[in-house]
Amino acid sequence: MISHSKAAKIFLQDEPRTDWHDQALWFVRQKRDGAVKQLPEWEKLRETASQIKEATLSNLGSYLEQFEKQAIKNGVQVHWAVDASEFNRCVLEIIQKHKATKVVKSKSMLTEECHLNPYLENAGIEVVDTDLGERIIQFRNEPPSHIVLPAIHLKKEEVGELFHEKLGTNKGASDPAYLTQAARGHLRKKFLQADVALTGVNFAVAETGALVVCTNEGNADMGVNAAKVQIHCMGIEKVIPRTKDLGVFTRMLARSATGQAVTTYTSHYLKPEKGKEMHVIIVDNGRSEILAKPYYRNSLKCIRCGACMNTCPVYRRSGGHSYGYTIPGPIGSILSPNNNLKKYGNLAFASTLCGSCSNVCPVKINIHEQLYNWRQQVAADNLLSPIKSISMKMAAKVLANSRLYQLFGKMARVAVRISPRLLLYNKLNTWGEGRELPIPPNYSFNEWYRINRKQ
């Protein structure tokens, strides 16, 4: 896997495209601003949401059990999966029990995380992602670049070309309404053919056993209502205590995600229809380990709104794929190191620590502070690059010693002043790739003070 900084460098080579990507996401951020500013109580809502999640996480086991009990009472079959492979197997078993071969799926980051699609496809199952953006990237055989807007990295012309190839739309057509219409026709058939419908879960209500799924396209409903079997896949952190808590989150989710007051569809699934089956699979896959880490556990509050991506100046200019993890952007950069610090530790550095993510987050996750902490962990585990580690050790030595510091400072100033440009702007000087060095003054403040304020 290449590091975020290398991937970003490649992304940035096409500057007009970078600008387009940046502006597309900034537009979403601005829509979010407009929507949240209509609620004078927004900051109170954030605090409330954060506290509900806090209380839930402190008692997660009992809320999950309560949820399970209610769901079973409702006639739902409840399964537990400790990790991705157990989850994938569980899904396949349900499908095979019904001798099904065709599955439609609405948006679920959990299934991305567990790589469910390739697993099912290997077993001869057809899986069709029915969210428009998801379907686009499924056609392209690539992962989502954003958790809410999975195909945000693609221009409409590229989608037009793809649909021409896959769906036989007119060559050169890129009108979004026309392309969407074509996708609807195509998906309609898939919905009608499907034996099993999979969905993600936004919220699972412990007191009622209800599962709540938010979509803008109604594709979860289409799938669930047409198929004989419905399977809902949720991480253990999706449970909330009461129905009344739901209002807090549904008010925040769409506003944060896209600037809508509420998602077009908020579907509540309580029990199976007569003659049909309803399953829920509750997945851990590393989450309880995060729960056990006091400093990082509140990353489990995430409601996957994507606002931290839209606001992140680094994400907007490097694209979701540059992170190399299922969940990109700020939240992905604090979740992924839990999974594999060696592999994903570099993501903790893919940030200026500007803090905009923490400010925008509807459940008040201290994202940038966790990034800072992960950096410490990377160094503590000796995973920093040797050059970084050695230069920091040296810098610390120098800066802990006033004389050395003044000496090195002076040497640096002289070096910048007298060195020929070619020598100064060499390959090692990454600062100088796109920037001039400061013009060194003849004296430091320290020297000036000694002369001008000698008491």
Next chain:
Amino acid sequence: MITFKGRIGLFIPCYIDQFYPQVGIATLELLEKLGLDVAYPFRQTCCGQPMANSGCEEDARKVYQKFVANFSSFDYVVSPSGSCVYHVRKHYNILEQTEDVKKVRQNTFELCEFLLDVLNVDDLGIHFPHKVGIHQSCHGLRGLKLGTGSELVFEKQSKVHKLLSKAKGLEIINLDREDECCGFGGTFSVFQPDISVKMGKDRIADHQKNGAEYITATDTSCLMHLEGIIRRNNKPLKTIHIAEILNTWKP
């Protein structure tokens, strides 16, 4: 006019000391003109942030201790750098919290907040006949809460705007993106230079498009980065630390 009593230790961060002494001088002169008792401890170096932001806060521990030793005898520590002040307040938590450490963490102030919150000075009566774009440095804005981040739904306030809004002749320009990060990010600027520079270019373009002659900020680090890009690309903009604008004050 000012009834403030107390000894102030002037903290001049390492890169200002070495590369932008004029910012330190402006800060010192301004505090002196206000009639304050200011001293600059010679043996100071750095707050330790460059190491800590790179993950090496353990290496920085000695630098932290040195900072505390240099400044614990003062009633207040004042610095023209929001980022360093934020670091002292927020991240010196790894030190044993002795009386000295606690005192230094509580009493270290960024210049603008010191003027407004401690001295209650908001109108110096300065004259600066230029169009100025304000770059809200992130650690000052979101860390020290020198202003309300654009993400938040709180009543808008901005200490930098407050200090500059009464200046004669000074026109604060409006930006398309009022508080986007400039991309400096400490060692981010050298380990992720491509994004860092791109972010800086975009910030500069925003200021230029909206007619700024000067970009000002509470942090010389952001300005050093922006200035480097401005000079590389021959942009018709200048950078100036807010202390330098405030120090044009003639009492």
